[in-house]
Each structure stands twice: as structure tokens, then as C-alpha cells.
Amino acid sequence: MASNQIRLRSFISLSIFLGLAVLLITSLLMFLKPHQELIALLHTIFGFWLLLLLLWHIKNNFKPLKSYLRNTGAGKINIVPWCSAGVFVVLLVLVYYKATPFLQFYHWGQTWRAATANEVGEQQLYQVHRLEPAIAAGEVFTIEFRKGPFFMWPQYAIWLETIDGKFIQPLYVTGKLAHNNFANKVTRKNPQQVFTDNPLAADMNASEIFEYQWDDASKNERMRPESLPVFLHALGLKSADGRMVPETSTPVLDAYAGATIIENFQLTTKSLAALPEQFRIRFEINQSFDFNAYYSSDRFPDDEVYSGDGYSAQPSVIYEAVVDRNDKQPIYLLKLIGQGHHSGRDGAINPDTSNLTTALQVVDRIIVEFQVR
Template identity: 35%
Template sequence: MNRRLLGNVLIVILLVLLGSGIAMYIIPFSKGLASLHTVFGFLFVLTMVFHIINNKKPLFNYITGNRKPRFQKLQAPFIFSIIVALAFGLYFNIPLLNGVYNFGNQLRNKKLGKVETPFEYEVIELSNANGHHNFEIELKKGNAFQYPLFAIWLEDSLGNYIETLYISRVIASSTFDYGKNVDGKWQSAVKRRPEALPYWSHKRGIKASDGLYVPLNNATDIDAVSGATPTGNFIIKSKSDLNDLKHHKVMLEVNQSYDWNNYYTKDKFPNDDIYSGSGQVGQPSLIYATEVSPLNIKDNTYKIMQLIGHGHHSGKNGNLYKDLSHISTAKQIIDRVILKVH
């Protein structure tokens, strides 16, 4: 191809890409603008192929530094290394390098009247969990999220408990960092919390030595899947074995102390020894669930866990109460929960 013609085409394409790139940086998304930038991007690549073919010999000399001093021969590898490092930093979202992108994002959001709120996830990997199937539970906290406790477990399609995938360590051991106050200072101590996660504890169905279904002293069946209680958005990674030919359910129970409302007041159940006595109560625990089919496992499908009910307000039984009309802010502890099994 004629070099002069090719050069003029490249200049025009570069000017279009420059203009569309600047426009895309400062104004909100436009399909027409994005199409323009994309098409001319492909044209630029195609034109560059012809440019390289037409100038392969001088380009080879530029890159290799043929007949140049030793220092100048390192010029091309040095530039290449800088570009690779920059691309690597941008791709992996290194804050310093992504400042330019973030500034443009703020400009576009401002024009749309939006505010972008970044959030990070705490990853809790239960490395001692056993099984051939990997479970990833991603939870984004809601506006009412403070310091809730969690249990995640596996059931068969009929609702029979199979095993626990994750349990907050303080519930697994019944040992709380702020268990008792001694001379004005908090110390860790055993504290029985049957009201915390009653649906899970009754499903598990194992009584401790004091007759409660809440675990005590790191029970062996859940020791490998007990972990730190998340303090914000989190991803829990656990393992278990599934029958690839059967349907299963993944369940999650969450509870947060002292989140009373107009119905679940401090004196709602005055004759309840736990609710009006030793318990750290408020609104009852909430239960989320989703079904996992053999096809979901094969296709690595993401499933959204849905709120299906609540537990007993003081943990007296393991019933699932589907009437959520008296639940208010507790529904805002969780914004969303997404499950992936593979």
C-alpha cells in the first residue's frame, strides 16, 4: 500500500480516536460515541498491520537498535517494560495508576447526578473444610449491618441438614471476647446464646452438655468451618461434597443483637427468661435460602439467596416463621447474598 496514503489514513484515524476518547472520558456513556470509538479502533489496528508490513525493515532496526551503541539498543526493551508495568498496574487497579480513570469516572457521575461508593470484600477462606465442591458465598452488607453473626449450611432437597459450611467462631465455641466485665474491663468468657442462630442450631440437632443446641467448646463437626465473624462485605470460601444427580439447598442465618423495633421491644416478652433475661436480643434471626441443582453445579451458576423467614425470638425452637410483617431494619442487614458452587 502507498506509504503516503497509509500515513494520511493513520493520521485521520488517530484524530478521530483522540476526539472520541476525550469525549468518552468526560461525558456519560453514549452508544453512538462508543460505536464510533470501537469501529475506528478496529480500523486503526487494520491500518497498523499494513504500516508494519510496509515498514518492517526500518521498524526491525528501530527495535533491535541495529548499528547503534549498546545503551541505545536497550531503548526498546526499556520502553516495552514500562508499558507492560503500566498495563499490569491499571489492570490490577493499583490506586496511584488508576487515579486518572477515577477522576474521569467522577466527572461522568457528576453529570448524571450519581455518587459512586466503592466497597471492598473481606475474604474468609476455610482451608480446613473438606469436599470436592467449592462454595463461594458473597455478601454485600446493607445499611443496618453492624456486628451480626452468621451460619451457612447445606441441606438436601427435603430440608434435612447435611453439614455446616461456615459458622461464626464465637458461636462455635460460645466464647465471646466481651463475655464478662471484670472491674470495668471486658474479658473473654463463655456465654450461651441460644437466641442467636436458633434455626441452624436446631437443624444441626446436637445438644451440648447443658442441654442447649448451641455448640460448646469447638464441637468437632464444625471446628474446620468456624471462622472469624465478618465486619463488612465478605466472601466466604468453603467446601463440601454434593451428589451431582440431586438437588440441594444452601441456607444462611443471620442475627444482630439489640436491633429492637416497634414490635420487638425490650419488654415484648417479659416472661421469657432469655428474651427478657440473659439473651442479647432484638429482632429475631433471618433465614436466606437458595436451591442448587445438578445443572447449577455443572454450569458454575450464580444464585441469589432469598429471604424466606425468621427464627424464634429467643431460640426456644427451630421453627421457620414465614411471617415477616414485624421485621423492619433487620431486613437491611444484608443487601444481597450470591452463591456460586463449582
């Protein structure tokens, strides 16, 4: 009996040691290297395995562990548990309030991951573009965009805002949206047909579902306020009928507009003027026809925009990074912050993206680098 207990304790102790070793190695790899599915899977599985072993260990050693919390003798106070709890609370508070040493350590790892991103896994090819408007005299930005598995032909925009949400300028806008140039007219052959996934990506014959017509004469009539509602409301340009779309272009939009780049790209551009100490970089993207079970084609039958000929489907998704010059950090990873309104009714960002599916996989990664003053 005693021999079996020794073997069991040896098994648990050795397993805990090996589990901690795996967690340590995978933690370092995830901190220093871009995300890899295998590393994340190892970290998760061994983390749960270690948790089960620790619970088993606590159960078998409950009495000794309990004695650690007791006083060491008459009139004496056992300060060990208090010291342990104190260190834990102090570390938790410092991390929660982003104390400078911890934040610098995190930024160092973020910069390292971004710098080595292209060296991991399958080689990624990028198209390199330069956009240097004659009216721009500010700071240089390099935007690296890597598309996700469901990227097809979206509309997107990247722009700058102040911390309190005031629009500064665009950095890049797809030309169709900037010039309101939607000449391709798509009509559903069967108006009663309901889509619960992307009919152009699924195993369907699109020519049997839609009729296509290139109509230059009416291209400006097909406005798409639902395409990038957050950007369009921030831009603040209205059409004659009051919709938030740039019915006619402007010098700034012309300067920062370009064709929809359908491959991974690295775009270098420049701001119009010097920027404040703190500002936001935002990226919004949307893809027509990208329906799912929730955002089906009949989800909002009384909404003329959603149910119209733009095939709005899942709403736009927005990514953001907050730049603080005091950090002296040149590289920023844009993070998902929410979705736009499904028919472009307002420019609010809804943080609840639980009903989105493939829309969350249009983008794989967006990194922005700018020259630090």
C-alpha cells in the same frame, strides 16, 4: 368541541405510547441489571400513570371495545376475544408451572444480573477469604456477601441441607457461636429502661446505659440459643443442660468456623464430600441490641432468654436458595424466606416478617457460586 376531543385523544394516545416505551426500557434494565432505585421508581410511577391512561382510554372508547366482543354477523362467531383470552391463559399457566423455556430465560437474566452486579452504582470493596479445611474433599463454593445499612456485628452461619431438610454440613460459622465464646458481658445500668430501637446505633451514649466486662472465666456460661435458632437446631448439638448450642466444639465446626467478617466479603470454601443433585443453601443472621417498636426489650417479660443478657431484640432472618444440578446454573441469589424464633425455642422458620424493620436491612445481597459438575 370535535377539535377538543381530537386533542384529548391525541394526548392520551401519545401518553400511552411514551408510557409503554418507558416501561419497556425499565423492564429490560431491571431484567439485565442489578436493582437500582431510580429505575424501579420510574417503572412504578409510569406503570401507575399508564394504568390511569388505559382506564381513561377504555371509558372514552367503551362502545368500540364492546363491539369487539360481539358476533361479526348472523351465524358467525367472533373468535378474536377467545383467541386473545386463550393465549393469555396459556402463557399464564406456562409461567405458573415454570415451563423450561421461561425458567431458562429467567435464569439467564439472573446470571447476567449477578455477573454485572459490581459494575453498577457505587464501587463495592470486598475482603477475599479462602477456607480450605483439610477434611474437605467435595465441591468448591464462593459466597459473596454484601452488607446492608444496618449491619454492625452480627452472628451468622451458612450451611447446606437436603431438599427434605436434613443437615449436610456448615460452610461458614462465626467463631463466637461455633465455640460458644461470649466473653463480653454487658449489663444494663437501669434494669427498668425499655429499648424500642438499637441503643448502640441511636443517638445515645452507650457507656451511660451499659456496663461492659470482659470475663473469660464465664464465657461458656453465656449461651445464645436465640442467636441462630434455625441453624443450631439443624446442627443438633446440645449443651449439658439441654439447650441447642455447641457447648464443646467438633472437628467439622472447627474446620468451618471463623471470625465475624464485618465488611463485604467473598469467601471461597469447599464441601466435605460430593453433594446430591438437589440441595438447599441457607444463610441465617442475627444482631443483638437491634430492638424496634414491636420487638422492644419488654415485649416478652416472662421469656428468660429474650429478656436475658443476650439482648435478643429482633429475631434472626433466614435466606435460602434451592440448587438443582439439572439446571446447570452455577450462580444462585439467596432470597429471604422468614425469621427464627425470638428466643430460640425451636428451629422453625416463620415466613411472616411483618414485624421486622432494621433486621431486614442487615443484609443487602448474598450470592453463592459453585463449580458445576
